[in-house]
Amino acid sequence: MLTVDAYAAPSATEPLVKTTIERRDVGANDVLIEIAYSGICHSDIHTVRGEWGQIAYPQVVGHEIVGTVTEVGSAVTKHKVGDRVGVGCMVNSCGECENCLAGEEQYCLAGNTGTYAAVDRDGTITQGGYSTHVVVVEDFVLKVPESIPFEKAAPLLCAGITTYSPLAHWNAGPGKRVAVVGMGGLGHMAVKIAHAMGAEVTVLSQSLSKQEDGLRLGADHYYATSDEATFSELKNHFDLIINTVSASIDINAYLSLLRLDGTLVSVGAPAEPLPVGVFTLFGNRRTFAGSSIGGIRETQEMLDFCAEHDIAPETELISADYINEAYERVLSSDVRYRFVIDAATISA
Numbered sequence: 144m145l146t147v148d149a150y151a152a153p154s155a156t157e158p159l160v161k162t163t164i165e166r167r168d169v170g171a172n173d174v175l176i177e178i179a180y181s182g183i184c185h186s187d188i189h190t191v192r193g194e195w196g197q198i199a200y201p202q203v204v205g206h207e208i209v210g211t212v213t214e215v216g217s218a219v220t221k222h223k224v225g226d227r228v229g230v231g232c233m234v235n236s237c238g239e240c241e242n243c244l245a246g247e248e249q250y251c252l253a254g255n256t257g258t259y260a261a262v263d264r265d266g267t268i269t270q271g272g273y274s275t276h277v278v279v280v281e282d283f284v285l286k287v288p289e290s291i292p293f294e295k296a297a298p299l300l301c302a303g304i305t306t307y308s309p310l311a312h313w314n315a316g317p318g319k320r321v322a323v324v325g326m327g328g329l330g331h332m333a334v335k336i337a338h339a340m341g342a343e344v345t346v347l348s349q350s351l352s353k354q355e356d357g358l359r360l361g362a363d364h365y366y367a368t369s370d371e372a373t374f375s376e377l378k379n380h381f382d383l384i385i386n387t388v389s390a391s392i393d394i395n396a397y398l399s400l401l402r403l404d405g406t407l408v409s410v411g412a413p414a415e416p417l418p419v420g421v422f423t424l425f426g427n428r429r430t431f432a433g434s435s436i437g438g439i440r441e442t443q444e445m446l447d448f449c450a451e452h453d454i455a456p457e458t459e460l461i462s463a464d465y466i467n468e469a470y471e472r473v474l475s476s477d478v479r480y481r482f483v484i485d486a487a488t489i490s491a
């Protein structure tokens with residue numbers, strides 16, 4: 144066992160505190176990663192506060208991890224000491240079901256093993272990236288291209304792949320009109336990636352407060368959804384809408400913006416079910432869909448795509464003792480656009 148420094152939630156209601164946790168010994172197929180940076184995802188907050196179900200405490204979260212390989216197991220072939228690597232939302236899967244065999248491990252029929260708050264293969268509870276080191280099976284470790292600035296790369300591992308996967312699956316590209324609902328951690332990545340894929344990109348945000356950023360990051364158009372005229376002007380307009388908002392929205396109003404064979408994909412998860420009007424789907428043969436992160440092969444494809452197109456998340460680098468304040472700012476949408484923890488400050 145390796146004892147490492149970390150920031151953990153002691154309970155659902157207390158702030159995160161500095162502590163130590165145990166990492167398993169490096170097995171034959173494992174790599175040991177010295178974490179350099181760890182992103183803060185809204186899911187981290189939902190999880191530690193018990194809003195997505197009861198969890199065991201203390202719990203370390205964080206599933207946007209980049210770092211350097213410092214040790215490899217005897218059977219490891221994909222990574223070597225010194226490699227720049229990343230770990231995203233999952234650290235294992237069954238490897239045998241039809242979805243795993245198709246390279247879609249995120250949809251593992253036995254359930255993928257989440258990077259934190261999940262039961263690992265050895266029965267322990269997985270602990271996430273707000274820590275100095277992590278031990279991960281080599282198959283779930285990604286290569287982070289040198290050209291992506293390391294201190295910005297971490298959010299690609301969740302926000303990046305969560306938006307890249309549906310954009311790629313539903314063929315965002317030249318001639319396609321893509322709308323991104325919400326200009327937060329996920330939304331700003333969707334704008335950059337959809338733009339790089341060649342699509343015509345429109346941001347649908349509650350207000351115009353981030354309009355300048357949206358246009359700078361690659362959006363062609365920017366509309367406020369608080370303005371009723373937006374919905375009449377853009378009716379029957381989009382091929383693809385990526386909904387990154389986790390609050391409940393009037394889903395039928397957004398569905399009505401889809402043109403023939405258009406698809407609205409939700410990647411944000413509201414707590415309550417959304418009432419979808421089937422008659423709205425009849426019109427224009429519309430589809431309402433969901434998408435969850437991406438497989439390992441596709442995550443690597445996304446990292447390579449971002450390197451090729453010079454795409455990196457907009458980040459605010461913080462020290463570990465600022466995590467609790469950062470959480471409050473995430474909850475009030477006061478971050479442009481992702482907090483990243485400098486892991487060197489975790490042991491300070």
Ligand SMILES: [Zn+2]
Nearest residue numbers: 184186301302
């Ligand atoms: Zn996440």
Ligand SMILES: [Zn+2]
Nearest residue numbers: 237240243251
């Ligand atoms: Zn599986």
